[in-house]
Amino acid sequence: MSPESWHILLVDDDDVDRMAVRRTLSSSGLQVTLDEAVTAAEVFQRLSPPGDKYDCLMIDCYLPGVSGLELIRDLRARGIWTPILAVTGRDDVAIEKALIGAGASDYMPKQDLHPERLARRLRYAIRVGRAEAEQAAALRLAQRAVQDRDDLLSIVSHDLRNPLNAIRIAADELADPQLDPEERKVMSAAVQRALRRAERLILDLLDVSRIEAGRLQINKVAVAVRDLLEQARGEHALLSREAGLDLQVKIDPDVGAVLVDRERILQVLGNLLGNAVRYAKGTGKLVLGARTVGNLVEISVQDHGPGIPVDQLPHVFDRFFQARQQRRAGAGLGLAIVKGIVEAHGGTAAVTSEVGKGTCFRFTLPRLAS
Numbered sequence: 388m389s390p391e392s393w394h395i396l397l398v399d400d401d402d403v404d405r406m407a408v409r410r411t412l413s414s415s416g417l418q419v420t421l422d423e424a425v426t427a428a429e430v431f432q433r434l435s436p437p438g439d440k441y442d443c444l445m446i447d448c449y450l451p452g453v454s455g456l457e458l459i460r461d462l463r464a465r466g467i468w469t470p471i472l473a474v475t476g477r478d479d480v481a482i483e484k485a486l487i488g489a490g491a492s493d494y495m496p497k498q499d500l501h502p503e504r505l506a507r508r509l510r511y512a513i514r515v516g517r518a519e520a521e522q523a524a525a526l527r528l529a530q531r532a533v534q535d536r537d538d539l540l541s542i543v544s545h546d547l548r549n550p551l552n553a554i555r556i557a558a559d560e561l562a563d564p565q566l567d568p569e570e571r572k573v574m575s576a577a578v579q580r581a582l583r584r585a586e587r588l589i590l591d592l593l594d595v596s597r598i599e600a601g602r603l604q605i606n607k608v609a610v611a612v613r614d615l616l617e618q619a620r621g622e623h624a625l626l627s628r629e630a631g632l633d634l635q636v637k638i639d640p641d642v643g644a645v646l647v648d649r650e651r652i653l654q655v656l657g658n659l660l661g662n663a664v665r666y667a668k669g670t671g672k673l674v675l676g677a678r679t680v681g682n683l684v685e686i687s688v689q690d691h692g693p694g695i696p697v698d699q700l701p702h703v704f705d706r707f708f709q710a711r712q713q714r715r716a717g718a719g720l721g722l723a724i725v726k727g728i729v730e731a732h733g734g735t736a737a738v739t740s741e742v743g744k745g746t747c748f749r750f751t752l753p754r755l756a757s
Contacts, residue, residue, distance in 0.1 A: 388695040392418040393513070394440065396433060398458070398729050399447035399474070400425040407500055407751070408445065408474075414502040417509070426448050427453045427461070434467055440619035441469050446491075448475035448482070448744055456489050463490035470516020472508055494545060527607030547588060550581035557581070591720040595706055605648045605731050609755055612642045612677045615649070619656040623664065631669035632690075634660075644755040651728045658721040659688040659748045667692025667745070683734070683751040694742040703738055725750070 395412075399405050405423055412419050422441075424430050427450060434440065444462075448455035459471055471493075472485040478496035486494050493512035495505070557574040560566060566574070597603040616636050627634040645652075656675070663673050667690035674689040695703060706723035726736045729750045740746040 392452050393442040393509070394420045394422070395443050395445060395509075396422045396424060396430070397445045398430055398450065398455070399445075400451050401447070404447065404497065407645060411500050411502050411505050415506040417501070417506055419595045426451060428456065434462075434469070437525075443470045443472055443509060443516065445472045445474055448473060448486070456485055459486065459489040459491050468516070468520035469521055470513045470520075472512040478543045492519065506508045547585060550585040553581035591724060594724050595720050596726070596729070598724065603727060603731050605651060607646045607732075609644050609646055610649050610652075611644045612686070613638050615652060615656070616675050616677060616686070619660060622653075623658065623660045627660070627673055628666050630664045630667075631671075632664060632667065632673040633671060634673045634675065637674055637676040641679050642677045642684055643679075645684050645752045646755050647732055647752055652732075654749065655725050655728050656686075656688070658725050662721065662748075663688055663690040663692065663746075664687060666690070670745070679754065680751065682754050683749050684754045685749055687749045688749055689745065689747040691745040694744055695738070695740040695746055696742060700740060703735060
């Protein structure tokens with residue numbers, strides 16, 4: 388049986404103690420790559436970005452500026468679940484309890500620094516630490532699921548309440564036998580609009596559910612990119628004009644065709660153009676573009692609206708993000724659906740933006756060979 392091979396970070400400010408650990412490890416029969424740090428700042432620098440760089444951290448209890456106990460607490464508070472073997476010069480039950488309570492995977496007095504005992508402690512710490520990391524990850528997933536459920540109930544109840552209220556009010560008016568015929572038409576139209584809003588929300592929720600379950604149905608056919616963009620422009624020309632936007636189409640001559648689900652890609656374009664119309668009202672030009680990038684076609688929607696703050700850009704495609712940031716701007720599902728549909732076609736979706744200058748959403752689709 389081949390010896391275990393581990394990458395360990397030793398954290399100790401004492402040169403003699405670090406040398407003793409090196410010698411002990413070299414006699415332990417383990418294959419160890421050993422890095423060393425003497426301060427807490429060095430530890431966080433080596434662990435940035437967080438990940439599985441090390442199999443175990445060996446942390447001395449007494450460090451300059453911060454105790455090993457405080458460092459362990461800080462690591463766990465930051466969500467760093469690398470196994471930790473705490474090492475101390477005192478064999479004390481109270482210290483052991485405090486270290487384990489802070490998040491150490493195991494504890495070892497320095498007087499026990501013997502090759503076989505150290506190897507045994509490291510094996511145990513790594514086994515326990517990895518199990519704890521798995522439990523922490525499962526807990527985070529469960530907490531996220533609960534949060535998502537609460538968000539869903541809150542946002543959907545909020546977004547459904549508005550059209551239902553509109554329908555209730557219109558229904559009360561329509562029940563009046565003395566209602567003027569013209570007013571009756573107005574109330575009937577209001578009911579239709581409210582029903583469409585409710586239906587859109589329900590369909591969006593179904594789409595998100597299918598995307599996350601990997602069951603979104605895609606029926607691909609060859610479609611000329613110009614035809615797609617011209618149809619999208621035609622469907623949004625009136626709304627764009629009413630919003631003070633000049634909707635233009637700019638397509639490179641060599642773009643050609645793509646193999647896509649036409650209705651799904653029109654849904655993507657509709658979501659992106661709808662966002663631009665909502666947020667970039669009265670800012671002039673709205674450009675729907677397409678160009679060839681290698682074996683891909685890149686389609687873009689560029690506006691000159693208020694832009695998106697840089698700290699929000701990494702999250703714009705997250706479901707419910709828009710609703711969390713702006714409590715009445717819809718359920719926040721449109722961009723999550725855009726990303727899901729595009730990725731189901733083998734493409735990618737991205738956004739660039741500058742506050743005060745505008746936003747450009749881009750997505751790619753595999754280009755159909757000529």
